[in-house]
Amino acid sequence: MAENKTVGGGSLLIAWQLKGKKVLIVGGGEVGAQRIDSLLTTDAHIDLVSPSAGLHPRSKGFLEKYPSRITHIDQEFAFIDGRQTTTAFIDVGTYDMVLTALDDNALSRQIVEVCRAIRVPVNAADIPELCDFYFGGQVRDGPLQIMISTNGNGPRIAALIKDRVKNALTGKEGDALTKVGILRTKLKERAPGVGGDVGRRRMRWMSKLCEQWSLEDFALLNEEAMDQLLDEGWEHNAVPLPVQVVGKRKIGGILEAITTDWVRSLPSFTSFLAGIGFAHIVFRLYQARK
Amino acid sequence: MAENKTVGGGSLLIAWQLKGKKVLIVGGGEVGAQRIDSLLTTDAHIDLVSPSAGLHPRSKGFLEKYPSRITHIDQEFAFIDGRQTTTAFIDVGTYDMVLTALDDNALSRQIVEVCRAIRVPVNAADIPELCDFYFGGQVRDGPLQIMISTNGNGPRIAALIKDRVKNALTGKEGDALTKVGILRTKLKERAPGVGGDVGRRRMRWMSKLCEQWSLEDFALLNEEAMDQLLDEGWEHNAVPLPVQVVGKRKIGGILEAITTDWVRSLPSFTSFLAGIGFAHIVFRLYQARK
Numbered sequence: 001m002a003e004n005k006t007v008g009g010g011s012l013l014i015a016w017q018l019k020g021k022k023v024l025i026v027g028g029g030e031v032g033a034q035r036i037d038s039l040l041t042t043d044a045h046i047d048l049v050s051p052s053a054g055l056h057p058r059s060k061g062f063l064e065k066y067p068s069r070i071t072h073i074d075q076e077f078a079f080i081d082g083r084q085t086t087t088a089f090i091d092v093g094t095y096d097m098v099l100t101a102l103d104d105n106a107l108s109r110q111i112v113e114v115c116r117a118i119r120v121p122v123n124a125a126d127i128p129e130l131c132d133f134y135f136g137g138q139v140r141d142g143p144l145q146i147m148i149s150t151n152g153n154g155p156r157i158a159a160l161i162k163d164r165v166k167n168a169l170t171g172k173e174g175d176a177l178t179k180v181g182i183l184r185t186k187l188k189e190r191a192p193g194v195g196g197d198v199g200r201r202r203m204r205w206m207s208k209l210c211e212q213w214s215l216e217d218f219a220l221l222n223e224e225a226m227d228q229l230l231d232e233g234w235e236h237n238a239v240p241l242p243v244q245v246v247g248k249r250k251i252g253g254i255l256e257a258i259t260t261d262w263v264r265s266l267p268s269f270t271s272f273l274a275g276i277g278f279a280h281i282v283f284r285l286y287q288a289r290k
Numbered sequence: 291m292a293e294n295k296t297v298g299g300g301s302l303l304i305a306w307q308l309k310g311k312k313v314l315i316v317g318g319g320e321v322g323a324q325r326i327d328s329l330l331t332t333d334a335h336i337d338l339v340s341p342s343a344g345l346h347p348r349s350k351g352f353l354e355k356y357p358s359r360i361t362h363i364d365q366e367f368a369f370i371d372g373r374q375t376t377t378a379f380i381d382v383g384t385y386d387m388v389l390t391a392l393d394d395n396a397l398s399r400q401i402v403e404v405c406r407a408i409r410v411p412v413n414a415a416d417i418p419e420l421c422d423f424y425f426g427g428q429v430r431d432g433p434l435q436i437m438i439s440t441n442g443n444g445p446r447i448a449a450l451i452k453d454r455v456k457n458a459l460t461g462k463e464g465d466a467l468t469k470v471g472i473l474r475t476k477l478k479e480r481a482p483g484v485g486g487d488v489g490r491r492r493m494r495w496m497s498k499l500c501e502q503w504s505l506e507d508f509a510l511l512n513e514e515a516m517d518q519l520l521d522e523g524w525e526h527n528a529v530p531l532p533v534q535v536v537g538k539r540k541i542g543g544i545l546e547a548i549t550t551d552w553v554r555s556l557p558s559f560t561s562f563l564a565g566i567g568f569a570h571i572v573f574r575l576y577q578a579r580k
Contacts, residue, residue, distance in 0.1 A: 007356075010331040010430060011305035012387075013437035014413075014423040018302055041300040066297075097302075105484050119409035123304075126484060133304040140300060143443045144451065146436065147303035153433045153471030156500040157508070161434065161463050168458030173451055181443030194395050194416060210446040218447070271558040275565015283573055 011134065011151055016121075018044035022094065025049070026077045026111060027101035031125045033058035035099045036070065038135060041145075044097075046070045049077050049090060079110045098122045128152050137162040142174030143181060176218040180210075183218075183226050190230060208239050217242035301424065301441055306411075308334035312384065315339070316367045316401060317391035321415045323348035325389045326360065328425060331435075334387075336360045339367050339380060369400045383408050391415045418442050427452040432464030433471060466508035470500075473508075473516050480520060498529050507532035 021044050025035050028050030036059060039046050048059070052074050055063075063072050078085045092098060098115050100108040100123070108124045115122035124130040136149035137158035146165055148158045184206065191198050221229070225245050232240050311334045315325050318340030326349060329336050338349070342364050345353075353362050368375045382388060388405050390398040390413070398414045405412035414420040426439035427448035436455055438448045474496065481488050510532075511519070519535050522528070 007330045008333050009433075010435055012308055012328060012332050012334070013426065013428055013435055014304060014306055015301035015426055015437070015439040015441065016304055016423045017421060038302060040297045042302050043298050044302075103486065121411070126489065131307060133306045136303065136305055138303055143299075143441045145300055145303055145439045145441065146451075146455065147305070147439070149305040149435045149437070150467050150471075151305065151433045151435065153467045154474065154496070154500070156497045157467060157470050157505070160500065160505050161436075161459075164458045164460075164463075165436065165455050168454045169451075170454075173454075177440050177443045177447060180447050181440075184444065196393065199416065206444070207446045210444070210450065215447070215450050268558055268561040271561035272565040272568070275562040275567075276569045277565075278562070279566045279569030279573070283569070 011149060013147060013149060015145065018042040018096065021096035022047065023097045023099065024092065024095040025099045025101060028055040028059040029101060030056050032056065032101035033062065035101055036062045040066060040069065041140065047073055049073045049075065051076055077107065077111065092120060093118050095120055101125045139166055141169065143177045144174045172216050172219040176215040179218050179221040183221065186226055186230060187234060190234065205234055212239050213242050217246060220246040301439060303437060303439060305435065308332040308386065311386035312337065313387045313389065314382065314385040315389045315391060318345040318349040319391060320346050322346065322391035323352065325391050326352045330356060330359060331430065337363055339363045339365065341366055367397065367401065382410060385410055388412045429456055431459065433467045434464045462506050462509040466505040469508050469511040473511065476516055476520060477524060480524065495524055502529050503532050507536060510536040
């Protein structure tokens with residue numbers, strides 16, 4: 001981030017890993033439903049504590065649609081004198097993350113205290129000062145995920161910025177990333193080993209490739225083309241031109257680009273015709289006057 | 291994220307809060323320098339464990355430029371039979387986050403084990419399966435932070451997508467967010483209270499405002515205009531038009547927009563002239579033939 005000159009005042013934006021992890025959501029209302037939605041993006045198992053009466057229709061819908069992902073614990077989360085009084089005791093220590101989505105801020109604070117004491121990452125909706133982390137606007141295309149964080153300055157306005165970000169993508173990015181992921185796996189099979197010299201050589205080659213190939217070139221790769229790229233590129237410590245590897249498939253892409261350019265130039269063409277039309281009318285008027 | 295249909299397989303993108311927190315970075319090489327850079331965005335205090343000889347020029351630069359943010363612990367991090375043998379004992383439990391940036395993967399693994407046992411969030415560079423979280427490409431404009439995560443499918447290619455995202459922004463987003471942040475603080479002063487009815491009313495009003503105002507409108511707000519917006523809007527449960535509040539300042543904006551539109555329509559105008567020119571030539575040729 002050397003080009004982002006702002007120092008201090010920001011968050012550390014990170015991609016938290018939840019494969020094989022358990023997350024506790026307390027509260028199944030509107031915000032609870034948003035939290036479920038965010039977590040469904042991951043592979044976490046979700047335990048949702050909420051009395052049935054308090055479930056938002058979206059939460060109900062998620063419970064019905066993803067029964068293997070979400071376990072519904074149909075009860076209140078309550079404390080008396082700091083002791084949990086839930087029907088079945090909920091051991092916060094067995095979770096990898098806890099999210100509260102409650103109107104009752106005092107209850108939220110009590111849950112956060114329990115989490116904090118045993119270092120379980122926690123987010124308390126609507127109480128930013130108690131949160132280990134914030135959520136933000138999200139865009140996803142396969143393995144590509146983009147997060148827009150306003151650092152608490154306006155969650156709603158994040159939606160406007162999210163639209164701008166979405167419009168900037170061509171829709172090929174996710175596909176390109178998937179292909180690059182497969183290519184890297186193939187490369188690691190050819191040149192195995194973590195870190196060290198081989199790791200650095202792999203990184204250098206991938207980095208040169210990414211400098212010379214466009215996202216759209218990567219999206220055109222198939223298994224055969226990847227093997228060719230590794231044979232002709234990696235093995236000779238070179239980076240083949242995209243046209244050498246995805247040439248045939250690229251012709252389709254070029255045609256598509258030409259078509260797109262043609263559509264883009266339509267307004268200009270229309271204006272050209274309008275110009276002729278205008279001159280034609282002037283000419284007629286001139287003739288009529290004679 | 292209702293519009294992002296992909297379920298499973300992703301990370302939970304979050305904005306981690308590090309104000310008043312301590313982060314330990316082990317390793318001051320090239321990756322270590324990247325980690326320092328990421329953390330300087332936040333308000334965390336950084337302890338950097340690395341023998342001076344292993345410091346990358348960028349790490350050295352950061353140490354010189356931000357002495358109040360970074361403490362240099364000039365030693366190796368080492369274990370013998372699972373026991374730490376560092377000159378001065380480093381108590382991992384006193385940190386809120388640990389990042390290893392080492393070539394020695396065995397050492398990284400040992401540090402991760404210590405962190406895991408006491409639930410300190412940890413990232414081990416180059417060993418994704420040991421990471422609680424990943425880093426990604428980042429864009430920042432004041433309070434706006436955007437993260438681009440490829441879920442480990444190609445950190446280099448994230449740079450290409452980052453460029454697309456950067457180009458989609460007008461540069462007014464950070465300013466707009468700052469203004470919205472101040473407006474929300476002012477609103478909370480007028481109508482205090484966390485959560486409950488007043489919280490919901492505030493959210494509804496802000497949300498309506500964000501639907502009807504553009505980012506550029508928000509960027510035009512000053513203190514006076516904010517007070518007017520709250521007097522005429524919030525107090526009457528209405529959303530004034532941007533022109534009513536930032537009208538005078540908006541004229542500048544509109545002129546700018548017209549100029550931009552005018553520049554955008556230049557190619558069409560040129561084509562129109564070309565059309566006239568073309569018709570003129572045809573007319574001359576026609577006259578010459580007569």
